[in-house]
Amino acid sequence: MNLRSSRNLCVCWALLAISLMGARAACAATTVRADSIALPGVTLKQVDGTLQPGADGQLQLQLKIASADVAALGWKHVGIDLQGALVRSSEDAWYCRGTLTLKGAPGGLMRKQGQFDLILDVGANTLQLDLGQDQNPAVSLALPLDQTSHVQARFIHMPLAWLQGPLSRAWAGRLTGGQLDGTLAMDFLPDGLQGAASLRLTKANFDGGSLAGQSVGLHGRLKIDVNATRSQVGLSGTLHGGDLLLGPVYANLPTHPTQLAFDLTAQGGSMRVDHLSYIDPDTLSLAGGFIFGADGSLHSMTMSRFGAHFPSAYEHYGKTWLATLGLNNLKTDGDLSGAVVLGANGLHTLRLRANGLDARDGGGRFRIEGLNGALDWNRNGTRPATTLAWNGLSMYRIPLGAGRSQWRSRDGVLRLQAPFYVPVFAGQFGVQRFEWQPDARKGNRVDMATTVTGVDMSKLSQALGWPRFHGTLAGSMPGLNYVDGTMRLQGGLSLNVFDGFVDVTDLSLKHPFGDTPELAADVRMQKLNLGAMTDVFDFGKITGDLHGDIDNLRLVDWSPVGFDAHLLADSGGRISQRAVNNLTSVGGGGIAGGLQGAVLKLFKSFRYDRIGLNCKLQGSVCTMSGLEPQGGGYLIVDGEGLPHLTVIGHQHRVSWPTLVARLRAAIDSGGPVVN
Template sequence: MRRQSTRTFVILLSAWLALGWAAAAHAGLSVGADSLVVPGVSMTGMQADFDPQADGQGIQMRLVAKKADIPAMGWRKLGVALEGTLDRDELGRWIFDGRARLRGAPGGAMANATVRIVADEAANTLAVTIAQDKALAEVALPMDQVSHAQITLKNLPAGWLQGLLSTVWSGRPTGGKVDADLALDLLDAGVQAAGQFALDGVGFDTPGGKMAGQKVSGSGRLGLDTSPEGATIDLDAALRGGEWLLGPLYVDLPAHPVQLSLSARTQKGALGIRRLRVTDPDALQLEGELAFDAKGDMAQMRFDRFNARFPAAYERYGKGLMRSWGIDGLKATGEVAGHAAIGANGPSAFAFQTSGLDLAMADGRLGVNGLRGSLDWSADEDRPATKLGWRSLQVYRIPNGAAEGNWRSKGGALTLEKPLAIPVLDGDLRVLSLAWKPAAASGERLQTSLALTQVDMGAFARAVGWPAFGGKLGGAVPSLRYVDDRLELGGGLSLNVFDGFVDITGMVLSRPFGDAPVLAGNIALRKLDLAQMTSVFDFGNITGRLNGSIDDLRLVAWKPSAFKASLVADQGGRISQKAVNNLTTVGGGGMAGGLQGTVMKLFKTFGYRRIGLTCTLKGDVCTMGGLGAAKDGYTIVEGSGLPHLTVVGHQREVDWPTLVRRLQAATKGDGPTIQ
């Protein structure tokens, strides 16, 4: 049959029914057609059989189509079977009561449904009622324009809408029920629909898994306009409960309604939300745009205005985005407002202001209390100066006091306009300069220079869980850069401790905000007072000066994995019996040179000429050494005077955890734990 107007189709169908009625009233009728094509619908392999009822009331009708396509609804290659009773009432209306069975419909739609069709030519109306289990669909349409319909849906499984949704995007419903009152127009190349809807526990997902939802409920108004080029969606809804995943955005909706308004466009798998408004009264208000590419990755996020109240804003909306930035677990209280723009390659602008905000990493590594003020940054234009300060700051368990900085965005960098002094452990950390490039996806992201003055070593030791010891910590970091995902120490950091110096050079901290940061560098020890050191760590008293190095140091998750350590005291001094015993234990050795235990008891201290110990750690094994080779081992202590003392280490290779336990035992567990 050639393509015809909808009106012609209805007239032919009415004539066909009338002919079937007249013929079947006597002997029955069987009619077949190879194909039927009307706007929006095509069927092939059609067969209709009409037989009179035994009681003479109406006729039994069976209609079968091997294949039916409704492209605008996303229904293709369906098998159709319609069977029931056809009759005319006293008003001359055609009435069909029976069952419909569709084979291959999305979500099992109308797999075994009851159907009632009322065709009233005088009133120019066609009404269809379909029920299956608890689902009900009612369709009313004019007979001279069957492409236009008023549709009412109740308890409809969301999966039944898969065909229609497939014309808009690549996702699919995974559960839940839908109620709706819609006006729908089937066009030659798409669908237009508008009306009200309600969702109950609806879920969805996409092939790549980057967009998904579950147990979403709510109600609102929907507008839909599809075409071969894409689809436009307008939505105003109040949603409650359920979870959403939209690329890096994870949303955990509360039980109370959240107002959502948007206008979106889908095209070739990509989704662009051109107008977005979210109102969650106790957590988040925002206006802006979102865009996702065909793979479900976020291509753009722009918030023209946002106001976030914590902790609710983070718990409901911020977890996924923070995790995509390497921050997993954030404790936050307070409020912040502003705007932000982030593209596929990173941020392009942001500004925020707060009168009080507390933030902390869940593991306690970083935290700030009483954050107040504002920042204003843009990658493309210079911005006015702002002030941002805090009541207290914590960095890796080190507490810092209140400070306020003056900031300005210029040339794509957010810079500190003048030096900033931060109180830390009774001393000061002076930030002499700082420049941060938020838009830098690689290369140098941050550059700063720092100076430490008069930091109390006792307070520092308490902060990191070490036994208290005196002294002041001071030094300078002429250049500290954040390049790619690592912190690089330019030049060196020189610290004055134990009346000597500790010089740190070549330090690089990779993945500083990850779960397993990697620290590499070299440490040089110069003229440390052994009497001060050993008194602090309860190792036993040793006098003299210590020099040495820890080269090629590598810590993974703050635990040593490799280094080459060499410690030497070569200017002579005194060593106590306890220190001798502890050095012997650490080296897995014993006394040499004929010194007997009875003689040891006669002396509390001994003179020494040199003390030396080396350890090269690789994996979990430390290769030990000392001043030089000795019989069956290596010399750790070379005595001086009488009694002449020599301590020899016999174990060349020691399991690192075993060595750590020996060191802990040597200090009676009161010293710093090596982790």
């Protein structure tokens, strides 16, 4: 790009005006036509100009250019229509006033007919051009005739979009609204330009992908240094309100002034931001820099210092960004500070210090109360040991008590220095080992070993909104790995409930804090007391022992989407009339056997030999089966003795929502009888 082309355009206009001086005494019209006029950085095609005396004695100028290409202004095939009156105000001064319309200029520059004033004063060594719209001045350009490399400009409520063209070669974004006031001084050099400006932007709207803003106000000083290989811009000033997007960070800027300063260098398609400083009093402060690639992607970030005061920092700067991570509607308080260095190959430095930090997820997935202390991690070497303590934690409405932990970073791994334990529902949750490698792209970022002992299942089930039942939860997980957003637990959990055991193995959890967490596990049940179990769920009384498997269990947002369940009670027992009716309803079956329904309804309960029910859920359909095929159906209850009871299921494929509705109706019913 020839950055002297805007100067050349001004010179072109000056030469045109000077040439017209010689026509001041002409009595006939003078016409100039050219197929093409070329200057460095400027190409004009189909130029048609006419100069003729007017009725008032003034010279009337008409100039039409079908296509103007000006690299520095970002013009391509811009049409120009200029009409005006040329007046000689003194021996060495000419004045031209008229209208100007541009067709196809970037940003809608002079798309509607505007006004121009051109003053050529040889005695004062000055060429001045004023442009305006709707009788209001917008921009004034002045340059000395003996030093056309120096230009001074003044902007008065100029539409910001008029700068779309000059910016288009260095920025792929669009200016869509706002206005500009201020002054600019520019010197054109053999291989570039240098300048300084004092500018005020009002309600600026722009959209550049990773950099966008709406109704942004800015008042500051600008320095520009551009050559053929790189462009440098320095800004120091204040922001006033509006919304700003920078990469993943969205800011709702406050109406009070916030301080902003940075140095920007564009070279070889990439863009570098150095010496960045931003201060929003009592809310956010940061210092650092960024490097963006030619495609606008973030290559590296050095945040040498940041400090955030909540909740205002969350509301103004963190809300939208955290929502992209699945953290919505947080309630926050306290302070967080530190430093972050992110390179092209991952995280290099992470230092965090919390002071009375509280954070609660709006969906009830987690809560942190009174977090104090620090973490200090670096990819290389050894960092000083730190302590992190809290007054309370909760995960999915499970409250954990106060705790204290010690950490140290060595060779890129942040390690827990000693086990810690926190109380939970009359039991304990302990972390024996925790190793975190933040910069790991593949493999295990987190390696963790935990234990759970003596947790009261009655309190746990109440907290989770389950039917309240008694028992304890215990287990050990010798390893927890976190890879690509998925936590996988080695080992398992064992629940001592209903006088038996439920073992959970192969447990994994994707997107644990996202909008749609996905859980997978295998479940084994041994010797569950059906009497205690059916009392809790109010299904109808069944005695005996239950065992079974739930293989390939998958929950999305805690709702089942797949499993293969096999439930079996084969040690005999008794089943109530209500439980018989509910099992019949679930299987879509009926009563069969040696007694008529009229006799069967005389009994409140029946002896059984076996009960079996299987359900394989795929998508939204559950494939049902039982103990064994029976005619066109399947056997659910195999009775024993007299009266002999047999329950047959006839529906092999049942809609999962329908099956859930039947179970809920069975539990909520007042106890139907067999007819």
